[in-house]
Amino acid sequence: MEKTGSGFYIIDAFSLRQTSRKPFHLEKRFLRNTSLNSSSQNSTTSLEEAGVKREALLEARREKLNRRFLAVQKAVKEVEARKESQRLLFWESLQVAELKRNHRIEQRRAASKELVERAKIVARQNILRYEAEQERLRDALENRLKQSHARRLHMLNQPKSRILITGTTTAARATANTNRRTKKRKQQDSMNKHHQREQEQYQHHVQQGQEELHVQEATKVKKRKASWSALLSAFRKLGLPLVSMPETWLQFNHLGRLLRNKRVIHVTSKILNMLLNVIDKDSRRRSRVLLSAYMMTMCPREVFQTMHGSEEQQLLASAKRVLQLFEEIVHSQGGQPNSATKLAFEQCWNGYYALFQSWKSNDMTQLVANMSAYCIELMRLKKTLGKQGEEDGINDQLNQQILQVKDRIRGIGGAPALEQLNESEAALSQSSEVAATTRIASPGPSSVPPSPTPRPERSSTHEEPPSISTEQLNRLLGGYAPVSGITNQQLAHEIIIDPNFKLQRPTVDEKPKTLEQHVQKIATQAFFDAVEDDISNGRSENSLPGLMGDIRQRLLGLVRSGSSLHIQISEAIDISLIEQETKQKVFDLERKLQYVLHVMRQICAPVRDEAIEKIGEMDNNIHQLRAILEMLDDMALDLGNFRLRSLRPHLIPVAVEYEQSKFAESLAKGKVGLAKARSWLQTAKKRLIDVANERNPEDVPSSSPSTNAIFEEGFISLLTSPEIISASWCPETMLLDVERITRYQNEMQSITIVAALVMLARNFGHVDNINEFSAKLFIMLEDDATTIDNLSLEIERNVRMIDEQRRSMIRAMVDKTVSHSDTVYSLLMRRVASVVRTQLNSGKFATREVLASYGLECVRKSLEQLCERVMVLGRHHFLVYSRWYDEILIDDN
Incomplete structure (x- = not known):
């Protein structure tokens, strides 16, 4: 209850509310309504269930539509991805097509350029030929006019009434006689008429003879001029290059083929005979001498061994002068050259011919001497082989070679050279007979054939005498240079550059491939067969003392002098005692060989134990001797390699100074120069x-490039040069590393080829394992039997190519890549050179990102190893020769 402001109270009657009852007469109606309400409620519940089912159905449809939409989106993305892949493939195909198009255009441009240059040369030759023909016609017309004028003058100079006057005088005289002697007989008149007739005939014959003489002289002049013009025309058609026009010069091989043409020699000899006014049997030889001037002028590097000699320079200048005069004569527009021109050419020709013969005689003498020495060696080898060579068929090959060498000596040096060779052969035969007689008369150790294995004491004569201040280093290196067959300087250089350098014995193949190897094998077998024959026939004193002395010297060389083992070996293997025992037939070879094997087990490296045990198990003493000699060679190399490894730390501090002193000594003695090195640095x-x-x-x-930069540029240019480096043209400072630089060139080319082939394979498809594919390509390139088809099949196998059109395209591009004519190969070679230059300059190898951008990631391992070796060689080389490089560059500035 609440009280309002007006004083009223508000009572909440909601709690007092009650539901009134229905009237009875309406109760049934309300009961009906109640049932209707319940039924309506039931129907409401059914609708709700239907609504729920509808929503569930709609949800299911939504989900289904959603899934279908997602599937459509996925399909659209796949189609777009497929189109993108096709677009990329099409773009790559366009790139390949563009590369091929550019290459084809470049080829056609180069071919067109060659055709244009050739057309220019042909046009120039045609112009010269046309001018010569016009000049010939003009000369012929002038000659005809001169002959006509001469005939006219001759006719004008003849007396018109000579015949008439003669006839009139005779008639008058006859008439006077008739008047004075009218009574003479008619026979006198007939005699006078006969005399008159004879005089007329005589005058007619004299006149006809004079005319014939003039005609003959004119004909001779005409023929001489026509012959000279024909010779000039024929010479101009030969196509010889012009000395005054270097663009017409040819390469060595093409020029040689042209100058050896018989027509060229014939026409040149005819012209030369007319210029020198001589005709004899030596005309063709003079023609060859003149044509040799073309070779000297246009290809001097191929003709002369050295171009810096005074004799070569004089000969080259004289050859150029002769050719210049010769061309002025044959290309002149007038007729035959005058006497002054002929005299000038003859004087120049005489000087050139004398210089050429002097130069040729020097080379000919040296060549004949070398060929004679080679022939004598073949004869000695034939006598050494004896019956063994006849049985194996070697003597027939040696006889054939001896005959061929003699024919060449006869062709080059003539009969005197052959007579000198015959005298040497006779002296050789006489010395062999004397040696055989001496051996039969007094057999002994002196008749032992030489051992087939190399001995240090024999090859020590070839050692270069030490001549530097570092005496200890010279003494240490001097013991290994004879064994290795190289000089002290080369040995020290190899030890510094290659830490894994080892002295190695030349390998002997089981199946010799060359005649020299076959002969060496037969000679070795013949030597031991002779030893076995001596032992079996009771003549062991002829062979065994020498062999045991050889073994004794080798064993003593493997132990320290003055040691107990050294003394023991010297006493146990007493050569004088062995000689006495072999003469008395009491020498025990088996026991002595067992002692040798016992000593070898004590001093050998552990890796040789098994091989020495196998030698001890042999049942043939001759085979044991041969195996012991070969094993002692291997043990000497083992000891030498061990000492070299110990020497390397002591050699490094003085290696640069040592090589500098040796090179300075060679410069002072004139053994080497700096001309090639100067040209090499100037080009870089x-x-x-x-x-x-x-x-x-x-x-x-800007400042000029530094010496280091110039050296790096020149050094990289040698490595990337398409021409294999040779001692004939490489810088003098690189002579010790010619073979090494050649190997580096081959490695750089292999790396570039592999990178180019991998890039090619990627352009044509997907490669699963790039590293494995690159390794296979390297192995294939090292095999000499690998062909273009093998490389193409390997690429097809990795990219799974079966299309014939693409297969032919792959083969063509592989062929271009291997032949170094592809632009991709050139690009990759420049990138490889850039990586090598970076390593040489900074000492750091390129990062993976740089290699990936260059397309060289697939050859990373091989390229890194090469860069390290190039860096070691380049830096050591610059340290040794930098002072000479500085002097060269300072002089050029």
């Missing part, structure tokens, strides 16, 4: 300056 410097000028269009002043 010019390349650097040209690159700097291209990058500096504003011409901003």
